[in-house]
Amino acid sequence: xxxYRLIYVSQAVSGLEYPDLVEIxxxxxxxxxxxxxxxxxxFGDSMFLQVLEGSRRVVxxxxxxxxxxxxxxxxxxxxxxxxxxxxxxxxxxxxxxxGNQVEVRDLVLKYSSSDTFSPIAxxxxxxxxxxxxxxxxYQRGAMSNN
Ligand SMILES: Cc1cc2nc3c(=O)[nH]c(=O)nc-3n(C[C@H](O)[C@H](O)[C@H](O)COP(=O)(O)O)c2cc1C
Numbered sequence: 140x141x142x143y144r145l146i147y148v149s150q151a152v153s154g155l156e157y158p159d160l161v162e163i164x165x166x167x168x169x170x171x172x173x174x175x176x177x178x179x180x181x182f183g184d185s186m187f188l189q190v191l192e193g194s195r196r197v198v199x200x201x202x203x204x205x206x207x208x209x210x211x212x213x214x215x216x217x218x219x220x221x222x223x224x225x226x227x228x229x230x231x232x233x234x235x236x237x238g239n240q241v242e243v244r245d246l247v248l249k250y251s252s253s254d255t256f257s258p259i260a261x262x263x264x265x266x267x268x269x270x271x272x273x274x275x276x277y278q279r280g281a282m283s284n285n
Contacts, residue, residue: 143198144222145191146266148258149214151182159210160234167232176201177227179270181258183237187211188258190270192225218263226271235277242276 160182171177176193189205191198206214227233237243237256248254249272250265258266 140194142192142222142225143195144218144220144226144267145198145202145216146218146263146270147189147202147214147216148261148266149187149189149211151185151187151211152209153185155185155210160236163210164232164234171201171231174201176232177225177230178232179227179230179274180232180234181237181256181270181273182234183243183256186256186258188261188266188270190227190267192222192227215259217258217261217266220263226267227274229274229278233274233277235273237273243273246272246276 163180167180171191171193174193174197176191176197178189178191181188191201193201237247243256244254246269247256250261250269251257252260258269261269
């Protein structure tokens with residue numbers, strides 16, 4: 140069956156806190172595993188950048204559900220493409236909080252005009268490369284705490 144990738148960006152509502160992220164992650168892992176979705180959710184500077192991979196039907200259904208969620212607003216679709224294979228197959232979902240780590244700032248700068256995380260200004264390709272490299276960083280355990 141054909142595989143699809145969807146990437147979108149959205150803005151967290153004010154007052155969104157760490158427990159909300161944990162709840163989103165728990166739900167996402169459980170639901171996505173059931174339907175064969177994999178992906179990643181980056182969160183920084185009150186912005187979400189999420190990639191979902193799976194069949195066209197389940198990616199569409201999941202995205203439609205996510206859009207109704209009151210914990211974020213102003214979602215913008217960045218990419219929806221047919222893909223050969225998954226890039227984020229290790230995770231049914233993973234939330235990565237983008238803080239001030241030097242590795243993250245370097246990566247943001249690599250794909251943006253400044254080192255401030257602003258996924259809304261990224262092209263589809265830039266956001267995909269950014270998320271791929273972020274995954275690699277994370278898997279290597281190469282993110283420091285400062
Ligand atoms: C930024 C963001 C990302 C989300 N990502 C997912 C996801 O990947 N999969 C998912 O099932 N729900 C995701 N959710 C949660 C859904 O909006 C919704 O609350 C959930 O799917 C409802 O699940 P339930 O019907 O099992 O209660 C996300 C919510 C937000 C705010």
